[in-house]
Amino acid sequence: MFITFNQFLKKQYEKRCENAEVRAAYQQAGGFNEFKKNYVSGHHFAEYFETLRGMTLTALQTYHIAKMLVDHGGRKAAEIPGIISQTCRYYSIELPTVYGILTVEYWQERFEPKQAASV
Incomplete structure (x- = not known):
């Protein structure tokens, strides 16, 4: 099933945010948009x-x-x-x-x- 890159990243983000400490760290660092930038630069x-x-x-x-x-x-x-x-x-x-x-x-x-x- 086709999903867009944004949908793919949202799933990755939500999966990581299941851990409350990780979620808090991501929120403090800028949330989903910052996660997206870092993901692309690190994983392409x-x-x-x-x-x-x-x-x-x-x-x-x-x-x-x-x-x-x-x-x-x-x-x-x-x-x-x-x-x-x-x-x-x-x-x-x-x-x-x-x-x-x-x-x-x-x-x-x-x-x-x-x-x-x-x-």
């Missing part, structure tokens, strides 16, 4: 991608992954096709049949609309 996305192993994604699910890479991974739209392609090969993830989904232009239109229009 491998554990999340592991939950997607063997899945066949929809176009919307693929967009969620690309948005995660841009928002939390600091990636540019031009990098998305290569990252998605490598990730899908490594984790045996199937992409939807969508025209251009592994092209730079496809992702620029979604994440850099003004730049794509002027190119």
